[in-house]
Amino acid sequence: MMRILRIALAQVNTIVGDFQGNAALVRRGVEAARDAKADLVVFPELTLTGYPPEDLVLRSQFIDDNLKVLREVVRTIKGIAAVVGFVDRGEDLYNAAAVVSGGRIVARHHKVFLPNYGVFDENRYFQPGKQASTVVLNGITIGVNICEDIWYPQGPTFSQALVGDAEVIVNISASPYHRGKLRFREEMLATRARDNRVIVAYANAVGGQDELVFDGNSLVLDHQGRTVAHGKAFEEDLVLADVDADAVVRVRQHDSRRGKQRLKLQRQGVHVDRIVLSAQHRTARRRPVDEGLPAALNPLEEVYRALVLGLGDYVRKNGFAKVVLGLSGGIDSALTAVLAVDALGASQVIAAFMPSVHTSRESQEDSEAMARNLGIRLLTVPIAPMFGAYRAALAPIFKGRRTDIAEENLQARIRGMLLMALSNKFGWMVLTTGNKSEMSVGYSTLYGDMAGGFAAIKDVPKTLV
Missing domain, CATH: 3.60.110.10 (Carbon-nitrogen hydrolase)
Structure with missing residues (x-):
């Protein structure tokens, strides 16, 4: 035998x-x-x-x-x-x-x-x-x-x-x-x-x-x-x-x-x-195992499954139930929202659309369609009044200087502040949406779109997004 x-x-x-x-x-x-x-x-x-x-x-x-x-x-x-x-x-x-x-x-x-x-x-x-x-x-x-x-x-x-x-x-x-x-x-x-x-x-x-x-x-x-x-x-x-x-x-x-x-x-x-432990072999009466081999994942599915697992476990193992993210109408925030839904379920994902005076109608329509298709809750919080208040407060200090990246970054920081306020009030983890290409060259805003608890696609280059 x-x-x-x-x-x-x-x-x-x-x-x-x-x-x-x-x-x-x-x-x-x-x-x-x-x-x-x-x-x-x-x-x-x-x-x-x-x-x-x-x-x-x-x-x-x-x-x-x-x-x-x-x-x-x-x-x-x-x-x-x-x-x-x-x-x-x-x-x-x-x-x-x-x-x-x-x-x-x-x-x-x-x-x-x-x-x-x-x-x-x-x-x-x-x-x-x-x-x-x-x-x-x-x-x-x-x-x-x-x-x-x-x-x-x-x-x-x-x-x-x-x-x-x-x-x-x-x-x-x-x-x-x-x-x-x-x-x-x-x-x-x-x-x-x-x-x-x-x-x-x-x-x-x-x-x-x-x-x-x-x-x-x-x-x-x-x-x-x-x-x-x-x-x-x-x-x-x-x-x-x-x-x-x-x-x-x-x-x-x-x-x-x-x-x-x-x-x-x-x-x-x-x-x-x-x-x-036991020198002599004893043959057991049992049917042979024949489970077969699973089909291999294609490269994109493999990466996607890894992202879903990593996101879901990070949220759950740190004691959170729900997440919130900024939805802009762009591809990075769209992918992050899809990952979150697959990892946690649509009822556990909240999106915030935070338009400024520079936000296009297409961005709003895309964000609303994305939320509707995923079945997630969408909060709309215009940032124009806050942006105006910041500019007014800084006007005496900035007097004589042209508008530049400082004002541009104000918008990202206002959005980051709003997302963190939602997190503090409701206990939601904030997901940031920047990809690896942006992170690696610094194309992001400190205390703005970098603010959050977990960067879901931080290891995904833009060419893969």
């Missing part, structure tokens, strides 16, 4: 610091995986704290709470094995993964490669792990590592597969999205699977956290680098896959390089701890 491992990847949307909410996600994921008769359920990086916890990690109470909720969750995990991300504390702090079985932690992996570039700052908070390990579950050897660990060809995956005889590599991740990354990441994982003759199960986080968006797209790849299971993009999912460990053994038997490479690593002092 083939040694089949059923893996469940619980692609969940965590909230930084919400220990009880994140623990509830783990419990629900464990229950769903158990119902699916999975042998192992895998959660993303730093599941219990949320990612990235940043300076919260520097608070000892935060670490205590994370370890307390880990103990509570571990006690409930029975009848299935699980991999859960948390912050471990020993001589220092570690970005860690707990392997749980029978209501106890049987192994821990400390992240070896700590990213410290771009949006990452993990060297500030964590020490790198030093020791790799494998766990034998139901007669199948599994290596666990974390996010960046698998991006390095000579990283833990290499030693776990070669010295530790891992037939399956489980990688828990919080890999943020950017354009073009999905294909690059899948190709990298496929390379690791092929090079190491190993099955790769990659569980990625999903959801928005501040300026980051995690896209999900969890993957299971066979030892030839072929994708056999694929999580949904930009939404929570439970990804199931049956993987054949015997296929790994068969292909390794024909690879003469492995013995030489293993001996070389062992001579270098590389050692992989081995924890045996």
Whole structure:
């Protein structure tokens, strides 16, 4: 009989610091995986704290709470094995993964490669792990590592597969999205699977956290680098896959390089701890998993889904229910309004049209049509009286100077002031509508159209809008 491992990847949307909410996600994921008769359920990086916890990690109470909720969750995990991300504390702090079985932690992996570039700052908070390990579950050897660990060809995956005889590599991740990354990441994982003759199960986080968006797209790849299971993009999912460990053994038997490479690593002092939970494989009676692969998103849909998820999560995770934005009749504010409706629902979006003496009738008609088509509430607040009052107040000071950008910016600042007044009065978050091209060259007004709580299209160039 083939040694089949059923893996469940619980692609969940965590909230930084919400220990009880994140623990509830783990419990629900464990229950769903158990119902699916999975042998192992895998959660993303730093599941219990949320990612990235940043300076919260520097608070000892935060670490205590994370370890307390880990103990509570571990006690409930029975009848299935699980991999859960948390912050471990020993001589220092570690970005860690707990392997749980029978209501106890049987192994821990400390992240070896700590990213410290771009949006990452993990060297500030964590020490790198030093020791790799494998766990034998139901007669199948599994290596666990974390996010960046698998991006390095000579990283833990290499030693776990070669010295530790891992037939399956489980990688828990919080890999943020950017354009073009999905294909690059899948190709990298496929390379690791092929090079190491190993099955790769990659569980990625999903959801928005501040300026980051995690896209999900969890993957299971066979030892030839072929994708056999694929999580949904930009939404929570439970990804199931049956993987054949015997296929790994068969292909390794024909690879003469492995013995030489293993001996070389062992001579270098590389050692992989081995924890045996169940050495003999027991075949489970269950129907094979055959979920198929989802259709790939086209490039524009991919970006749009990322924007919707990032906007919606930023609003909700910061405790807001409704948003307000200035609607001008232009394309940037129109796109922002559509994103907000798709992220939150039309009833949660309010638009403000704030005409001046320079506003065209077409702009008003377009704004009214946009609001009507989206089904959102439109407030009309003329700014001409306020603009006149500002000019009159400044006239003695500006006397003798020609009208220039100072007066032009007054209009944007009046609109920003009105939007913030609506926010203060009604508790609505203000969405700004500037795109990346404008932001990058400073084509915006400080304390004017830059005023707000979230810039929905700040990373979208005008050519993409």
